[in-house]
Amino acid sequence: MRKIAGIPRKTGAFISLFLGIVSVVEAARLYPYRTDFWAGDHIFPGLIGAILVAAGLFLLLKREESSRRFVLPGGKIGRKMTATAGVLISYCLLIGYAGYVFSTFLAFLFLLRIIGNYRWADSALFSGLFTCALYLLFSEFLKTPLPNGFLF
């Protein structure tokens, strides 16, 4: 378990400052397209940018309200969560190349192993069933054109 105190607040403050500056810069770029000084696509990004910068500064200067420490999961749970996120990202990247059937089967297989701790054989069985069920739901019922890859 990793204990973190104060860092999320400061990180949040810096991200807020960064986003605010990005917004103000974009507002400046949009300024020539205005219909009036106060009317145009630049005004809201400019205002929101200013609010983000001000709020970020406030947050940075604010005193810590409590000594509460945030705990990020570590150990087995942390690894499980990281692996789950990894499977999801890989799935999004793989499905365009490998197609729905192969990538969905694989993603389910690993998710069932990681989250449910099922044996490989059980995971493969459930994975096959889930893949078929979702194919019926999305492709046949919802008429969603699922990606075809080099395999299926």
Added chain:
Amino acid sequence: METLMFLLNGFQEVLTPFNLLIVAAGSVVGTIVGVLPGLGPTSAIAILLPVTMVLDPVQGIIMMAGIYYGAMYGGSTTAILMNIPGESSSVPTALDGYPLARQGRGGAALGIAAIGSFAAGIFGLIGLVLLAPVLADQALKFGPPEYFVLLLMALLILFNISGRSFLKSVIMGAAGFLASFAGIGLSSGVPRFSWGIPVLAGGIELISIIIGFFAITEVLKGLEERRVRIQQEHIKRTFPGKEDLKRSGMPIVRGSLLGFFLGILPGFSATVTSFLSYDLEKRLSKHPDRFGKGAIEGVAGPESANNATSSGGFIPLFSLGIPSSPPLAVLLAAFMIYGLTPGPVLFEQNSAFVWTVIASMFIGNIILLVLNLPMVGLWAKLTEVPFGLLAPAILMISLLGAYSVRNSLFDCLAAVAFGLLGYLFHKFQWPVIPFILCFVLGPKMEMAFIQSLEISSGSWLIFVQRPVSFALLVLATVLFILSSVLMKRTRKGKDTGKGAGLKERQPIRTIETWGRS
């Protein structure tokens, strides 16, 4: 009279076999999802939204509304039988519902919860029928300055009750605005916040945000909490006895009135009203010492208030386009995805649609009561579905759902990214609801702001010079202060609730950023 005619037409529309099936399916699916460990009404609507896209808008929204109130009901089942409130608004229900279940009177508690929910739901719907068209009619007279101030008022009050820090809510709201800016500019038609990246020029898809923040984050939270399956108390008889009904009568009436009238106002979430109702019943009781040990009034009042607030929340949603709770914010997003804009013109331009949806809610409430009382045992069994099977299914349905809206893999990746961000936001107590509200309401607010300043030739005084917008500003200040005070009290109440023995290892399944949970 005209309203009654519209409502009757709505009933005529909804009483077709297919529409009735949709209402029943929505209510049942909502109840199932509400009962399942790890899912509340907001997640339920978010996950199932893409699946309903195949339906036409009327049927889609009817189903979504059914899922909403079905899931609310499902949440109270777990609160009573397992001491796990489905939403933070069900915490007071658990305080007396669970002790009743442990005494073998869980069936009676569930029965009273169902009857109270039904009565309050119908009361709220009658209020909706009577008030929403009047409010929408008045709102039609609003110009851009009034509309801007109204949206600003709603956002400020909702920021105030979201999460523990107002400053964090403001930053999250501003980030939501930024996300909504990506795409083509409203005024000039020039791409903005896309930096030459084609997928960003098309804007960020709302469904990716909702699925990420609610479905994927919920699974990650479940993994961290090591959810498995949950044991429950034995149910025995489902129907309450005469004595239970007698004791619950007045609490149901009081809870309904309190929940409905406060529920209309932005800033009074179901959490606040259910705690107020619990507090009220305890104060009025001749035996306040029974509360927390199994007083049926402690179930009847808060459950009624909770449901009356949920129904009352449809009034600002339909007539002003302002959601008053997280599930309604997601429902507002569903309206937008279907190409409908809730607000004053909805009653004018899509009258048949609105009245069909309202009529469907009456039918849905009846279906819930008829189905749920005899099937409580079955719903309780659903809590035994292992998380290890449920979570992968939720994740894959969510990703394919995000993909199905635009057939875009970018939307899938965006959903995963928002899911991971959502988990970090939850962990470090940065509320996500302001982000979503500002993302959804951002374009409307920006347009109203630009139009207002065009009308006034750039003078900001327009917002205080017009009487209605000035009155709204004053109202905003009053409601802001009032909601702050009530939220503080509610927090105290919740702390007491935890002290009274809510399960430690089973956190309240709530979008915890709402209502300072």
